[in-house]
Structure formats: structure tokens, C-alpha cells
Amino acid sequence: MNIIRKFKHKTSALMVAILMLLGTKTYAQSANGAGIGQDTMLYITFGLVFLVSVLVLIVAIYVLQLLKAFIRKEMTAEQLARYEAEPSWYAKLWARWNDFKPMEEEEELLLDHDYDGIKELDNHLPPWWKGLFYVTIVYAVVYLLIFHVFKTAPLQEERYEREIAAAEALKANQAADIVVDFDENTVTATTESVELADGQKFFESQCAVCHKQDGGGLAGPNLTDKYWKHGGSISDIYKTIKNGVPNTAMMSWENQLNPIRIRNVASYVLSLQGTNPPGALPPDGELYEPEN
Ligand code: HEC
Numbered sequence: 001m002n003i004i005r006k007f008k009h010k011t012s013a014l015m016v017a018i019l020m021l022l023g024t025k026t027y028a029q030s031a032n033g034a035g036i037g038q039d040t041m042l043y044i045t046f047g048l049v050f051l052v053s054v055l056v057l058i059v060a061i062y063v064l065q066l067l068k069a070f071i072r073k074e075m076t077a078e079q080l081a082r083y084e085a086e087p088s089w090y091a092k093l094w095a096r097w098n099d100f101k102p103m104e105e106e107e108e109l110l111l112d113h114d115y116d117g118i119k120e121l122d123n124h125l126p127p128w129w130k131g132l133f134y135v136t137i138v139y140a141v142v143y144l145l146i147f148h149v150f151k152t153a154p155l156q157e158e159r160y161e162r163e164i165a166a167a168e169a170l171k172a173n174q175a176a177d178i179v180v181d182f183d184e185n186t187v188t189a190t191t192e193s194v195e196l197a198d199g200q201k202f203f204e205s206q207c208a209v210c211h212k213q214d215g216g217g218l219a220g221p222n223l224t225d226k227y228w229k230h231g232g233s234i235s236d237i238y239k240t241i242k243n244g245v246p247n248t249a250m251m252s253w254e255n256q257l258n259p260i261r262i263r264n265v266a267s268y269v270l271s272l273q274g275t276n277p278p279g280a281l282p283p284d285g286e287l288y289e290p291e292n
Contacts, residue, residue, distance in 0.1 A: 097128040180259045184242060189234040189267040195260075199268030202261060210249060215272040216280030219249055224272045225283045232288030237266040 101109055109121045146152050210220035230240045241262050244252035
């Protein structure tokens with residue numbers, strides 16, 4: 001019996017250690033930024049394993065009850081009486097984990113001093129409490145190995161630094177995306193098809209309501225001819241989009257669009273020059289001829 005008990009202690013300690021190792025492994029992975037997908041997969045796997053374990057347990061308990069019923073049937077009346085008199089396993093467990101002297105025998109534990117009638121018992125710590133204490137020791141050892149000896153998981157400080165580094169990299173990336181080396185006076189029209197496509201996409205979703213999909217004009221003027229109310233150079237168009245035209249439906253887009261976007265849209269507008277779409281509004285404003 002003693003051997004079995006010892007064995008049980010060892011296996012449960014091992015299980016705790018394995019569980020903690022697995023736990024820290026997942027933690028380390030998410031800290032590495034390995035991606036949500038992998039983590040979710042892990043959680044799902046754990047969930048499934050847990051579910052299956054519970055099912056197996058239920059079936060096992062059921063089979064055990066069945067076996068017991070059979071055994072009972074085979075017992076003689078005397079055997080049955082003895083069997084029923086035995087306390088249940090949880091009663092035994094409860095007694096073992098709460099092992100203390102019954103009230104009537106407390107007298108034996110009395111220490112021999114007496115302070116004005118206050119006496120002291122020499123009770124030992126409850127086994128469940130000691131069990132918890134041992135778990136913390138095992139935990140500490142596993143923790144030490146993981147974080148300080150094998151360094152399988154990063155410490156707080158390292159994780160903080162990694163996250164900062166990742167954020168810095170992200171910031172640098174985004175900054176690189178919008179290197180603005182022009183202003184509204186020095187801007188030049190882009191001829192990059194990707195940037196023109198970006199401008200077109202934005203024009204069609206935001207500007208077409210007033211200027212029509214093909215730029216022929218609706219509530220806003222025709223943008224495909226050579227006549228402009230506010231100038232037809234890339235710089236003029238950039239300014240019109242950026243600042244809008246006060247007291248008209250043409251609002252300022254400065255807060256919605258970064259400079260690159262404004263340049264892309266303005267360049268796209270310029271690329272519509274001379275397309276002569278059907279049903280376009282008549283010319284409005286002054287003739288503008290490009291310098292070259
Ligand atoms: C709510 C309607 C509306 C929307 C949306 C709109 N505009 Fe306009 N836009 C106008 C009106 C009206 C004018 C004429 C303003 C005036 O009377 O001077 C105008 C003028 C312009 C001009 C100057 C034309 C000229 O003759 O000088 C340009 C360029 C222009 N819009 C581009 C755009 C772009 C690009 C967008 C999308 C980012 C846009 N507009 C969105 C209504 C609109």
C-alpha cells in the first residue's frame with residue numbers, strides 16, 4: 001500500500017511538472033509573436049484532449065459502478081454487510097487530507113505550559129496544507145529550470161524588450177511607407193501604376209458621387225477637360241483636394257488623406273485629361289495648358 005502511495009505521489013508531481021512545462025511553452029510561443037493561428041490551434045488541441053479525458057473518465061466511472069453491482073450480487077450476506085460498513089473512498093480521502101486528532105483525544109496534544117488559563121495544542125499541519133506547500137516547491141524548481149537554467153521561456157524584462165523591438169520595427173515600417181519628400185508646391189504627378197490605381201480606387205469610392213465615375217462631373221465640375229476653376233497643375237489640384245473650396249460642396253480632405261494619398265488621387269485626376277467621357281458637363285473656369 002505504501003509503495004503504491006509513494007508511486008502516486010511521484011506521478012502526480014510529474015504530471016504537475018509536465019503541465020507547467022507545456023504551459024510555459026505556449027506562453028513563450030505567443031511572446032515570440034509566432035502568430036495567433038498557432039496558439040489557437042494549441043488551445044483547440046488542449047480543449048479536445050480535455051474533453052476526451054472527461055468522456056473517458058465518465059465511461060470509466062460508469063464501468064466501475066457496473067462492476068461493483070456485479071460484485072455485490074456475488075457476495076454472501078455477511079460479506080455484503082462488511083463491504084457496506086467500509087467508509088467510502090472520499091470519506092477516506094477526506095480523513096487522510098484532514099488528518100487531525102479527534103476532539104476527545106486532544107488532551108494528549110496539550111503542551112505543558114499554561115498562560116493564565118490559555119493552553120497550547122501541539123497540532124501538526126493539515127496534510128492538504130503540506131501538500132500545497134510541496135507543490136509550491138516543485139513549482140519553484142520547475143520555474144527555476146525553465147526561466148533561469150535552460151531559459152526556454154523569456155523573463156519579463158526580455159519579453160518587454162522584444163515587444164518594444166517589435167513595435168519599433170512596426171513603426172519604422174510604417175514611417176518608411178509614408179516618406180513625404182514633397183509639399184503642395186513641389187509635388188509632382190506620379191506615373192507609378194500602383195499609386196495611380198490607389199488614387200483611382202479612392203476617387204471611385206469617395207469622389208465619384210459628385211464628379212462621376214469617369215470624372216465627367218455631376219454636382220462637382222468636369223475634371224476631364226482643360227478648364228479649371230482653381231487651376232489645373234498637379235500642385236493646384238493637390239491644393240484643391242487638400243484644402244477644399246470654402247462654401248462649396250468640395251470639402252477639405254486633409255484629415256482623411258495622407259499626403260501620399262492626396263498626390264495619388266490628384267495624379268489620377270490629371271490622368272483623366274482628354275478622356276472625353278460621354279455626357280460630361282460643359283467646361284467651367286479658365287483654360288489651363290500644361291507648360292511643356
Ligand atoms: C460632395 C460633393 C463633392 C465631393 C465628394 C468631391 N467634390 Fe470635388 N468638387 C465639388 C464641387 C461642388 C466643386 C466645385 C467647387 C467650386 O465651385 O469652386 C469641386 C471641385 C473640385 C476640383 C476643382 C475643379 C476645378 O475646376 O478647379 C477638384 C480637382 C476636385 N473637386 C476633386 C475632387 C476629388 C479628388 C474628390 C475626392 C477626394 C472630390 N473632389 C470630392 C464637389 C465634390
